[in-house]
Amino acid sequence: MTSLETQVLIIGGGITGTGIARDLSLRGISCIVVEKKDINAGASGSNHGLLHSGARYVSNDPGTATECMEESRILKQVAPQCIEDTGGFFVAVKGDDESYIADFPALCAAAGIEVSPVDIRDAVETEPALSGNIIAAYETTDAVVDPFKLSLENIFHAVQLGAILMCFTRVTGFTIFNNRIQSVHLLNTQNGETHIVKTDHVVNAAGAWAGETARYAGINLPMVYSKGTLLITCHRITQRVINRLRRPADGDILTPGGTVSIAGTTSVPTHDLGSLHPTSEEVDLIIREASVMLPELKNSTFIRAFSGIRPLTGSPENDEGRAISRGYVLLDHARDGIENFVTITGGKLTTYRLMAEKTADLVCSRMNISSSCQTQTLQLPAHDACRWSEPGLSPRYWLKTRKPGDLLLCECEMVPISAIDCILESMKHHAVPPGLRSLGIRSRIGKGPCQGAYCSIRTIAYLYDKGMLKGDQGLVEMIAFLRERWKGMQPVLWGERLMHAELQEAIHCGLFETELQK
């Protein structure tokens, strides 16, 4: 057991936790981020990557709409390396609610969101994938953001400023005395080591697991979970973000992301945080709904589907996911009798910076530290090891540098050994053990059309050669990787994808007998 000390301990390594770590570090406050899995393991890593203009929320959540508008403007300034400023279209098709279409410009104006009407012919000409049945179109400032890169850049900057990141480390309890959390007990799930961290303040940024975390302090935090499923296409279908011009519903957004597009979402109340499987039914629902705007989705091939949990705070009686505000909630648990404990939950990827700012403000005021937030204007520094999650970067880099011996480990996404070396080096400093899943978060390994069939084998061979895997660790890694990938592939298996899946099983089970190894 080791003892550590810090001013603030942050629970959760998603975008909120990493954002808070950077904000506090910039204020000169020491902090430790503990994450029970890896960066963006929850909702931060399973979303559209949509940087909202705010227009989606003008009717049912104008407060969030305005926040999104302001925050997306700031992020485009301070974190341009994480953003593709695509712009967006809101389109309505025949049969959509005409009164909503008519009210839309005024609602946007009231929230301070810029939209401009687009001639339907121009809209279809600039985005040829749009349906011929469009009856209205507006241009918006929606954009896309790479959530992995964003969280990684935040935590890298924080670590550079002195913060500590502890991945694969979970909270096992609090020592509470005199209405204060005196120390937090931690367990490293990889090596079994335990730590006790003495801390002045604890921030609960555990996302969907915020309720579970609050319970360690004896606090009951009612949470509502909404499962959302998304679909990744093999090709990029539009240049812009496309939103259906109607009240938020299923299958009404298509975001581009590098070489692919992501269609979604669904919203289903759920209670089970354990295993999140996208289903065939959800996939069919998204295709049916989204193809109304974009007919080619009916015949598209999909790389995979994925599901995330939206942690919404609200009364459990109101179980309807889409009716609950997407605004964030910042709770000072002094009201529950714990003076140095706050929870930040809900909110959007787009508003993470604001959430971090407000949380840091509260923590500072509780600690009687006067300091001001710098993240509104200070550039988010770009770190070398954070760039590999960007689609299309590896091929450009590899073709440009073309160093002898820098072999490609992934041929679909062209990820060379040098990129993997760079990432492995950075993982060492974040207590992340080398493995396929952790490399997958930080690079394009396993994300191409072969979904890891070949790059997983090459990467594991490489890790053995470097002495980073021993004994049967590679097999354990491979099994976990294939299981995780399967969740996303399984509901989109038909046509060509199913052929690949059959080959994958023939190789891993037929030839290697992976499923039978002891």
Next chain:
Amino acid sequence: MKKTANPAATSHPDTNTYDLAVIGTGMAGMAASLIAADRGLSVAQAGLTGEILFSSGFFDFLAIHPVREKRYWTNPWEAVHAMIQDHPDHPYARISGQTMRHTWDVMLSFLEREGLPYHRELEENTRMITSQGTVKSTYCLPLTMQPGADGLKQNLPCLIADFHGMREFSAVQIAESLRSQWKGIRTLRIHFPGTDGLTELYPERMARALELPTNREKLAVLVKPHAKEVKLVGLPAVLGIEKSLQVTNDLSERLGLPVFEIPTIPPSVPGIRLKETFERALPQIGVRQFLQMRVLRVNPEPDGLFRLDIGSVSPEYIIKARAVILATGRFFGGGLYAERDGIRETVMGLKVVQPATRSEWHRDDFFDPAGHPIHHAGLETDSLFRPLAASGRPAYPNLFAAGSILAHQDWIRSKSGVGLAVCSAAAAVESCIYLKGVNK
């Protein structure tokens, strides 16, 4: 120079009439052509020859049953017996033991004759290592791999060598992963003769390079100093293409130790060897092959014969056949195709038995011990391997199916791919001959 068994493309239709047309060029199609030609039938065969490249080189018969219990059978014949008892609808239940035994003999003696000898224990599955450092059970394995199986069984001191630039093969990985089952494996990484280790190595090119004695000599010089205290040497399966046994034996002589090949991830060299062997030998025994071509249409004619349009995009050849064996494989082979709302058979639109909805095709866990229900989908046949129509009667009196396209089996999980392919092909040929006799 590339040899091709295909006649030059011609616009003249081939109007020959054959006793049998085999559609498919995987193991089932190759076996059907071989066995039918052997039995004196005139045979035409067509297909895209891609899938056999994905063969690992191993010939599985049956090793796991029931799949759900992961029960391993040392004796594949006992496993087959148990399978038939438990699953009377499994294709093996429609093949006599005599046919199975005879088929294996025919296949293995053919391959031996053609310079690609296999090893098998008549009544036993053999356990052999793979490039992932896992252990796999199979019935027959290339003779060039066999010493490795002995080494594993006897825990012999072994050296495994790999090459700079061969990204899918790590000797260290194999040694580490096998640590608990095969102790004392040493590893060695060397430059493949004539390469600098800075670029990717491709197994097929390596295999062709090792057909030259000078490259083998260079390789032996690199390995020998490290092989002093071991009893055998393992290398990735790249030891020659046409002359793999000579290449392996020659390396053994130079090193003074048995050398064996370790199978690599497909598409791999042992698959290329099988493809080239069949493509070379089948035309020599009279099989008319139409390779790299699809059968675009199969039409039953009023005279009871089938008319087949064969070509890449549009028909280049038209032939007639008294019987057809469909050995087109499953999804990867192209015999079945999965639409979003159902599975169809691609050549003739035959009835495919399948789960009711797509959500039942696969299980949530990739490694679910029960396997995925979609693998049991396929063509249901009568006892003569004739696919059944919706009525429950054979779709055509002279149409047969063989290999992985057959329903009610899971060749991947039960480790029965080649056995199912060749035995059902043999049974389909037998039925075809039987019916020909009956109808005469």
